Amino acid sequence: MSEAIDVRKGLVGVYADESSVSKVMPETNSLTYRGYAVQDLCEEASFDEVAYLLWNGELPNPQQLREFQAAEKAERALSPALLRVLRDFPRDAHPMDAIRTAVSFMGMEDPECADISDAAQRRKAVRLLARIPTAVAATNRLSKGLDPIAPDASLPFCENFFHMVFGKVPAKEVIKAFDVSMILYAEHTFNASTFAARVVTSTMADIHGAITAGIAALKGPLHGGANEAVMHMLKEIPSPEAAEAWLRERFDHKALVMGFGHRVYKNGDSRVPTMKKYAEIMAEVVGDKRWMNTSAVLAKVMLEEKRIHPNLDFPAGPAYYLMGFDIPMFTPIFVCSRITGWAAHVLEQAADNRLIRPLSLYNGLEQRPVVPLAQRG
């Protein structure tokens, strides 16, 4: 008799490979990037330092950081051809579809597109880190009938993003909250989008293909798309006082509550306390506590009734809203950050590659004869 085959739907609990990029420790609700606690990185480092860390394994010294920042700043501009393509996208296209297509186009334009050597992939990763925010900001402005704003190489990464979206740089508290969100979103082991990028890389395809796949996977509401869904949900709830009744109605319909639950963390997402702190700072800065008050009611009732904790998308959604971003930009902003984690995994996968190709347990019909077309009723 053959042994029972262990099918792990959703690959739950499966270790697909080893990785030294980050470590999720659900037993202590903690997360480290290359050995550093993520909340320490949020307080002591900037997003570009974290990008350097993820790609190089160590935090940069001041000289290394200056060189890394200079390389990123030099690559921010989009080509005239890409800008023309962005202008031709349907006005109502979802920005995630636009950015996925833009990254694919960047691949065709890149002179090193097909070169999958480690050195070339690293250079292309810098170009993607630099250009994706430009494409996200341009897409947002074009969707509103506004002209894109060119990147400003005199501005740091986060300041430049606000400049390209709004034409101005906000207060330092807002920049800090945004920078923290970028650090928290940067990397999270073998999540669905990172795994998609690794699968593509395992075929020896190029980094633009891997990142395009990552973006496609991130869009879904069970993954990165949840940060947009959270804000739509918060806006549907008339007031914090109405939140509990609204939620109980969702329970009656057995509906998913967006921004809650996680495949790995079952007792709380390591990143939530830090993001919540900065979302609350944003609520103070803007003078609007409604979203955080509504969020607090939802989190309390979800925990009491379902024992389910919020994930990072839950505080990130209102934080981005309070920063003034349009809701369809939230997941593209996640892309601007996660390009760092995806690229780190592309490099790691390629450095010790084996084609990723699992098995499926067939449960269809037994083999049968093909009936010629004329005899089929």
Ligand SMILES: CC(=O)SCCNC(=O)CCNC(=O)[C@H](O)C(C)(C)COP(=O)(O)OP(=O)(O)OC[C@H]1O[C@@H](n2cnc3c(N)ncnc32)[C@H](O)[C@@H]1OP(=O)(O)O
């Ligand atoms: C950055 C990120 O990608 S974080 C994730 C963002 N995604 C979301 O916020 C979407 C909402 N959450 C979910 O859909 C899920 O929690 C996921 C997809 C994140 C994780 O899914 P899984 O690991 O497969 O969790 P699983 O489905 O086993 O959940 C266990 C139970 O909790 C329930 N549950 C989990 N999350 C939620 C939720 N958000 N709302 C209501 N019920 C939930 C499930 O329905 C399931 O109930 P059951 O045992 O009665 O069937």
Ligand SMILES: O=C([O-])CC(=O)C(=O)O
């Ligand atoms: O780890 C996951 O499955 C999803 C997640 O939180 C992330 O990608 O940041």
